[in-house]
Amino acid sequence: MRRLSLFLLLAAAALTGAAAGGPPATTPIKLSPTFYSQTCPRAERIVAEVVQSKQMQNPTTAAGVLRVFFHDCFVTGCDASVLIAPTHFAKSEKDADINHSLPGDAFDAVVRSKLALELECPGVVSCADILALASGVLVTMTGGPRFPVPLGRKDSLSSSPTAPDIELPHSNFTISRIIELFLAKNFTVQEMVALSGAHTLGFSHCQEFASRIYNYHDKAGKPLPFDPSMNPGYAKGLQDACKDYLKDPTIAAFNDIMTPGKFDNQYYVNLERGLGLLSTDQDLWSDARTKPFVQRYAGNNTVFFEDFAKAMEKLSLFGVKTGADGEIRRRCDAYNSGPTGKADAAEAA
Ligand code: HEM
Ligand SMILES: *[C@@H]1O[C@H](CO)[C@@H](O)[C@H](O)[C@H]1NC(C)=O
Numbered sequence: 001m002r003r004l005s006l007f008l009l010l011a012a013a014a015l016t017g018a019a020a021g022g023p024p025a026t027t028p029i030k031l032s033p034t035f036y037s038q039t040c041p042r043a044e045r046i047v048a049e050v051v052q053s054k055q056m057q058n059p060t061t062a063a064g065v066l067r068v069f070f071h072d073c074f075v076t077g078c079d080a081s082v083l084i085a086p087t088h089f090a091k092s093e094k095d096a097d098i099n100h101s102l103p104g105d106a107f108d109a110v111v112r113s114k115l116a117l118e119l120e121c122p123g124v125v126s127c128a129d130i131l132a133l134a135s136g137v138l139v140t141m142t143g144g145p146r147f148p149v150p151l152g153r154k155d156s157l158s159s160s161p162t163a164p165d166i167e168l169p170h171s172n173f174t175i176s177r178i179i180e181l182f183l184a185k186n187f188t189v190q191e192m193v194a195l196s197g198a199h200t201l202g203f204s205h206c207q208e209f210a211s212r213i214y215n216y217h218d219k220a221g222k223p224l225p226f227d228p229s230m231n232p233g234y235a236k237g238l239q240d241a242c243k244d245y246l247k248d249p250t251i252a253a254f255n256d257i258m259t260p261g262k263f264d265n266q267y268y269v270n271l272e273r274g275l276g277l278l279s280t281d282q283d284l285w286s287d288a289r290t291k292p293f294v295q296r297y298a299g300n301n302t303v304f305f306e307d308f309a310k311a312m313e314k315l316s317l318f319g320v321k322t323g324a325d326g327e328i329r330r331r332c333d334a335y336n337s338g339p340t341g342k343a344d345a346a347e348a349a
């Protein structure tokens with residue numbers, strides 16, 4: 001066991017150029033799509049095969065993986081911190097309120113990819129890279145654009161149970177607050193609108209939009225049957241679909257009611273017709289700062305794909321860890337040093 005970790009350490013040092021003769025460990029290495037071409041040439045192919053077969057068995061996988069990837073990247077960078085399982089000793093990002101609905105299929109897709117990769121080239125491919133690769137494959141597989149996925153991310157040495165609730169946007173935020181949150185991470189308004197196009201896939205649970213369809217009050221406090229920015233037929237359909245959601249919190253609705261499983265620009269077309277599911281979706285249409293981009297993407301799928309691809313590549317590079325800032329986990333849900341990891345040991349004590 002000890003020997004193995006020593007070997008992994010040396011391998012990591014060689015990869016990051018920290019070995020004698022290379023640049024110092026503090027020099028950030030550049031990520032590259034060919035990062036594993038010597039050490040695990042089939043890495044991309046293996047992840048693609050595993051997640052494609054998972055997606056065929058369970059078509060909700062793509063949306064799940066994409067959302068988990070966003071959550072990973074926005075909370076302390078794309079470093080697989082979201083994948084750490086909470087243990088008896090230490091809580092993790094998965095304990096955050098906002099994580100409660102993160103889909104198990106997405107985690108399963110990563111776990112299966114990791115198992116296959118460990119057989120082929122043990123200790124080489126990071127979980128953060130697997131999540132990034134899987135997101136790229138699944139966006140393309142559901143009809144979306146291809147985008148380059150630079151590789152060489154390390155996996156985090158910590159995972160905070162409180163960070164997700166601070167770092168991630170909520171369905172009840174105003175557009176101003178969402179813009180602020182993205183700007184603080186160096187994403188423009190346009191990039192935020194483009195990335196929101198991910199809501200062309202997947203579901204939201206009724207509680208995320210219940211305040212729009214039940215007991216709605218406008219800004220002046222006047223009760224209305226539903227949020228007037230909604231298409232009335234759509235609002236009534238949702239009222240009916242969600243009527244038992246308090247008893248059964250698993251009831252959910254498609255984010256894109258027209259083409260729910262297809263990655264396309266229909267999400268933006270829907271917003272123009274009052275068919276946005278979350279208030280944060282619909283507000284992109286009503287807010288003057290974001291509306292021009294909604295119109296741009298609704299009017300031209302090619303333009304949406306180009307901008308989404310660029311924004312995803314940028315997202316995939318956000319806050320990545322290289323060199324000694326991270327490790328290559330042997331299992332995606334646990335640190336190599338044991339259940340609590342380095343940084344969480346104190347927290348857990
Ligand atoms: C702009 C601010 C955003 C807000 C407020 C937001 C909020 C939400 C909420 C509340 C849900 C429903 C969760 C549930 O009920 O289970 C959801 C689902 C989803 N979000 Fe977002 N999100 C945002 C941006 C993004 C971005 C940037 C991405 C990816 C690039 C993304 C990808 C997804 C996907 C794919 C789903 C569906 C998940 C599934 O079906 O399992 N979201 N989002
Ligand atoms: C938004 O929702 C969160 C979580 O459900 C809640 O804690 C918070 O108070 C809400 N914020 C606003 C502004 O309504």
Ligand SMILES: *[C@@H]1O[C@H](CO)[C@@H](O)[C@H](O)[C@H]1NC(C)=O
Nearest residue numbers: 185186187188191314318319
């Ligand atoms: C912020 O984003 C711009 C445009 O994508 C990029 O050129 C720049 O390097 C980013 N700055 C930081 C500090 O990440």
Ligand SMILES: *[C@@H]1O[C@H](CO)[C@@H](O)[C@H](O)[C@H]1NC(C)=O
Nearest residue numbers: 296299300301302303304306
């Ligand atoms: C959509 O945008 C692309 C890329 O900018 C452009 O080549 C194409 O002509 C546009 N299509 C329409 C229908 O405007």
Ligand SMILES: CC(=O)N[C@H]1CO[C@H](CO)[C@@H](O)[C@@H]1O
Nearest residue numbers: 094095099100101102103104
């Ligand atoms: C996917 C996942 O790990 N979800 C977890 C979110 O948090 C709840 C409560 O801690 C867990 O029960 C879920 O398994």
